[in-house]
Amino acid sequence: MVFSNDDIEGIWDFSWPGHGIGHPPSSSVDFTTEGKLSFDSFLPELDPTLKCLMPGIPLGIIDPYPIEIVMQDHQILFLYEHFHMVRRIFMDGRIAPDDWPVSLIGYSVGHWEEKTLVIKTTHMSPDNYVWTNGMPFSGDKNSYVIERYSREGDILLFEAEIHDSVNYKTPYKVSGQRLFSPDMNIYEYECLPDFAGAGVI
Amino acid sequence: MSHHNTGTYFDTSQTIELKVATAISFQVVNPHTKLLFVLNDSEGNEVEWWGATASANHLRRVGITNDLISSGDKITVKGYPSKTTDNLLFVTTVIFENGDYADFNYTAGGIFKSVTY
Structure with missing residues (x-):
């Protein structure tokens, strides 16, 4: 079957590119003073996923589990196997209501730039993280995340910029790819709190 | 994790x-x-x-389920030691008495015969 490059509907497995999971080494991250202090004082119990909470955004952008993308006229759904996370990417031009509550998942709007899906996410929680090694995320009202997804055959390339001037002098960037896997199953992901800390908290 | x-x-x-250990439970x-x-x-x-x-969802995809290890099994356990907690490790491999082994790497792991170990 031949797919259009702007047809990204279907199941996509996580794919491990040669460069690893797609986060920069912490030594190359352009921290602010506050960001470096936060990173150095990270405690595992602050990681939401160690409390059976969904990773949210930006932490969940690089998530080594399959996702299913459903394209509708007014929105694109990202359905993550991991923690049953659901994202609604509004494509109809709406903007976030002023009173939209901050959350792990935030509020996402998207548009197409030729064959690339561009998503902007705001309203994320200060409880979130950029990466589980303690890479911080402030949840400051001016913070936002830009994701770009583009299809090349059976590969979905993605990259993201985390704009969080409280913690990073320049945007923190991640990248990766997923493999089109139409025959893959999306499993239930029940998280048992008694096993979440796993001895680290 | x-x-x-x-x-x-x-x-x-x-x-x-760690050898030779006796399994109590595997969940x-x-x-x-x-x-x-x-x-x-x-x-x-x-x-x-x-x-x-690794998680259940990842291990299921490489064929590892609760049936792999039973209480009382004699096993050798390999892995990375905890930085903070005594007597805790991240398990990478379990080797059974007959030499067969389970690799818990969730992208290339699985259950293997001893001849390939």
């Missing part, structure tokens, strides 16, 4: 090998699978250890 940054919590620069669950076992220390006392490893 499967999703979590293993190197944050475990010393991935070294692999320890393939999310977010982390748990292996409880006992090991005799140098004075012959039984010491309880436990191991964390």
Whole structure:
């Protein structure tokens, strides 16, 4: 079957590119003073996923589990196997209501730039993280995340910029790819709190 | 951890090998699978250890389920020691008495015959 490059509907497995999971080494991250202090004082119990909470955004952008993308006229759904996370990417031009509550998942709007899906996410929680090694995320009202997804055959390339001037002098960037896997199953992901800390908290 | 940054919590620069242990329980669950076992220390006392490893969803995809290890099984356990907690490791491999082994790497792991180990 031949797919259009702007047809990204279907199941996509996580794919491990040669460069690893797609986060920069912490030594190359352009921290602010506050960001470096936060990173150095990270405690595992602050990681939401160690409390059976969904990773949210930006932490969940690089998530080594399959996702299913459903394209509708007014929105694109990202359905993550991991923690049953659901994202609604509004494509109809709406903007976030002023009173939209901050959350792990935030509020996402998207548009197409030729064959690339561009998503902007705001309203994320200060409880979130950029990466589980303690890479911080402030949840400051001016913070936002830009994701770009583009299809090349059976590969979905993605990259993201985390704009969080409280913690990073320049945007923190991640990248990766997923493999089109139409025959893959999306499993239930029940998280048992008694096993979440796993001895680290 | 499967999703979590293993190197944050475990010393991935070294692999320890614990033999011969006796399995107490093996629970393939999310977010982390748990292996409880006992090991005799140098004075012959039984010491309880436990191991964390990949999630149930990841292990299911490489054919590892609760049936892999039963209470009482004699096993050798390999993995990365915890940076903070005594008698805890991140399990990478379990070797059985017949030499067969389970590799818990969730992208290339599975259950293998001893001839390939």
